[in-house]
Amino acid sequence: xxxxxxxxxVRFSYVNEAEEPPVRTEVLKDVTLRVKKxxxxxxxxxxxxxxxxxxxxxxxxxxxxxxxxxxxxLRTDDENNLLPIRKSAGMVFQNPDNQIVATIVEEDVxxxxxxxxxxxxEIRRRVDEALKTVGMxxxxxxxxxxxxxxxxxxxxxxxxxxxxPDCILLDEPTAMLDPRGRKEVMDTIKRLNREQGVxxxxxxxxxxxxxxxxxxxxxxxGELLLDGTPRKIFSQVETMKxxxxxxxxxxxxxxxxxxxxxxxxxxxxxxxxCAEAIAALLKKGG
Amino acid sequence: MAIxxxxxxxxxxxxxxxxxxxxxxxxxxEINEGExxxxxxxxxxxxxxxxxxxxxLMKPTSGKVLVDGEDFxxxxxxxxxxxxxxxxxxxxxxxxxxxxxxxxxxxxxxxxMGLDEAEINRRVHDAAELVGLTAEQLxxxxxxxxxxxxxxxxxxxxxxxxxxxxxxxEPASGLDPQGRDRIFDMLKRYHTEKKNTxxxxxxxxxxxxxxxxxxxxxxxxxxxxxxxxxxxFGRSRELEQIGLAVxxxxxxxxxxxxxxxxxxxxxxxxxxxxxxIRARLGEKVQ
Numbered sequence: 001x002x003x004x005x006x007x008x009x010v011r012f013s014y015v016n017e018a019e020e021p022p023v024r025t026e027v028l029k030d031v032t033l034r035v036k037k038x039x040x041x042x043x044x045x046x047x048x049x050x051x052x053x054x055x056x057x058x059x060x061x062x063x064x065x066x067x068x069x070x071x072x073x074l075r076t077d078d079e080n081n082l083l084p085i086r087k088s089a090g091m092v093f094q095n096p097d098n099q100i101v102a103t104i105v106e107e108d109v110x111x112x113x114x115x116x117x118x119x120x121x122e123i124r125r126r127v128d129e130a131l132k133t134v135g136m137x138x139x140x141x142x143x144x145x146x147x148x149x150x151x152x153x154x155x156x157x158x159x160x161x162x163x164x165p166d167c168i169l170l171d172e173p174t175a176m177l178d179p180r181g182r183k184e185v186m187d188t189i190k191r192l193n194r195e196q197g198v199x200x201x202x203x204x205x206x207x208x209x210x211x212x213x214x215x216x217x218x219x220x221x222g223e224l225l226l227d228g229t230p231r232k233i234f235s236q237v238e239t240m241k242x243x244x245x246x247x248x249x250x251x252x253x254x255x256x257x258x259x260x261x262x263x264x265x266x267x268x269x270x271x272x273x274c275a276e277a278i279a280a281l282l283k284k285g286g
Numbered sequence: 287m288a289i290x291x292x293x294x295x296x297x298x299x300x301x302x303x304x305x306x307x308x309x310x311x312x313x314x315x316e317i318n319e320g321e322x323x324x325x326x327x328x329x330x331x332x333x334x335x336x337x338x339x340x341x342x343l344m345k346p347t348s349g350k351v352l353v354d355g356e357d358f359x360x361x362x363x364x365x366x367x368x369x370x371x372x373x374x375x376x377x378x379x380x381x382x383x384x385x386x387x388x389x390x391x392x393x394x395x396x397x398x399m400g401l402d403e404a405e406i407n408r409r410v411h412d413a414a415e416l417v418g419l420t421a422e423q424l425x426x427x428x429x430x431x432x433x434x435x436x437x438x439x440x441x442x443x444x445x446x447x448x449x450x451x452x453x454x455x456e457p458a459s460g461l462d463p464q465g466r467d468r469i470f471d472m473l474k475r476y477h478t479e480k481k482n483t484x485x486x487x488x489x490x491x492x493x494x495x496x497x498x499x500x501x502x503x504x505x506x507x508x509x510x511x512x513x514x515x516x517x518x519f520g521r522s523r524e525l526e527q528i529g530l531a532v533x534x535x536x537x538x539x540x541x542x543x544x545x546x547x548x549x550x551x552x553x554x555x556x557x558x559x560x561x562x563i564r565a566r567l568g569e570k571v572q
Contacts, residue, residue, distance in 0.1 A: 046462035047433055094460065148329050175460045178329045178489045179531030205462050208534065244464030249492070249534035249556055256560045262567070271534060275541035278563060282547055285567040 005035035009067035027053045029222040040193045040200040042210035045219035046244040055169045059089040089167040090160030094175045096152030106140040109158045130161040150181025167199035207248045211269045231267035250274035288316040294349035309335040311507040323485045324494030327504030328529040341372035373449030377456045379440035383428035388439050395447040413442035434465045451483040492533045495554040516552035535559045
């Protein structure tokens with residue numbers, strides 16, 4: 001089976017040329033990660049673990065020192081592939097203010113299409129469609145700087161959607177947003193994944209967001225440490241805590257009750273499951 | 287005694303323009319000496335506007351702000367004094383580091399207060415110790431530190447001024463779970479040792495629930511409530527309606543209450559939820 005995103009034995013270092021001799025810091029140490037088309041993968045890891053570096057390898061911002069990365073079968077180290085790769089795998093960054101270039105929302109969304117030389121009528125159609133998809137159509141004539149953080153991130157996502165990508169890589173897109181903005185962005189991501197089959201790679205520090213993915217990979221010290229479904233990953237409460245990560249509150253509550261000797265499933269990741277399981281305990285207890 | 291008090295504080299952006307917006311609407315609150323306060327509210331609720339009034343960065347359109355019982359806007363000479371009494375740490379404070387070494391950066395505030403060398407030294411080391419920076423790190427350029435270390439260095443710079451009230455805007459934003467815990471542990475330690483007022487603005491109810499004596503909830507420029515955590519979280523349904531996310535465990539207990547288990551409405555930490563459920567199970571088993 002062909003993988004949509006495929007990193008094989010990737011090594012990557014940052015080099016500080018300012019030092020004499022230049023200092024190399026190895027950030028990715030032999031990482032292999034394969035992502036299927038249409039999959040929703042969350043990437044967890046503490047600050048400095050290498051997760052953003054890996055994401056940047058997937059749209060050819062970073063080229064590995066050794067190993068290979070392919071996107072839709074195209075190798076990132078072939079310069080001729082750059083444009084098709086960037087069209088196919090778009091990236092959304094943490095700070096919405098750093099990725100909005102135009103003074104009107106719809107012009108911002110059209111920016112990449114204009115650079116690609118797309119026909120004006122086609123640009124109009126795609127920009128409108130992308131803005132409708134993220135629920136920002138009615139703000140199309142607004143100035144981006146007057147939008148909320150969640151709205152700005154949705155505009156950034158629309159800019160990528162307009163290129164009809166197969167995959168969106170998101171690097172902590174909700175870190176600077178309030179709960180409402182976070183929910184808007186998460187709902188948009190999930191809808192794109194479910195309804196349009198867009199492959200999603202989401203880097204996040206919020207465990208409750210990661211719990212909504214199909215798959216979680218945990219990166220630590222530049223190595224891929226854990227890989228599995230959210231249930232499988234979050235049931236390893238102690239491992240996650242030792243890695244400086246966390247688990248959703250519901251998982252931790254169930255885990256604590258289990259440790260206290262109560263019969264409660266260890267793979268609880270939603271509020272509903274948690275409430276049901278505790279209700280069952282309380283009924284049995286009475 | 288109140289360290290910060292506002293009386294019908296009102297602030298209007300763009301007065302006499304079509305963009306007129308009331309950012310604060312007759313806010314009257316009292317924050318006492320030595321209190322640990324959590325301040326929450328969605329984007330645009332007025333919380334940033336409010337804290338900028340606390341040290342005179344913004345001037346009320348009407349109403350009063352008293353620091354230490356004094357109306358510092360009435361006497362211009364007092365304004366400088368207020369900046370030393372009330373220390374404000376902005377969001378992403380690490381972008382404001384500028385000195386050659388971490389030690390000099392932390393010393394910048396105390397130096398401007400006109401303190402002598404020995405006192406400046408004591409304060410720099412005190413603050414560095416509180417935030418967990420080593421003597422070796424103090425001699426480094428701020429730009430050689432990791433993201434989390436830079437954040438802590440920037441906070442130390444304000445702590446070193448030993449303000450009677452320390453205000454931090456989203457101090458844990460963008461950090462991983464361990465980094466977040468570290469910041470909050472550090473603030474708790476600072477609070478315990480210095481007995482000064484600490485006000486933390488955060489989007490995360492989970493984080494605020496862990497440390498606050500009282501929580502101030504802002505909504506649409508007005509005080510929604512200002513009370514102890516159990517009282518505030520007891521209104522979790524209303525909080526969700528105004529766009530705030532209550533902790534996941536609070537929602538789970540809410541679901542259990544809906545199912546007919548009367549667990550109370552003031553549960554907001556995992557530890558308390560665990561205790562409550564175990565007590566309930568114990569009572570029934572006996």
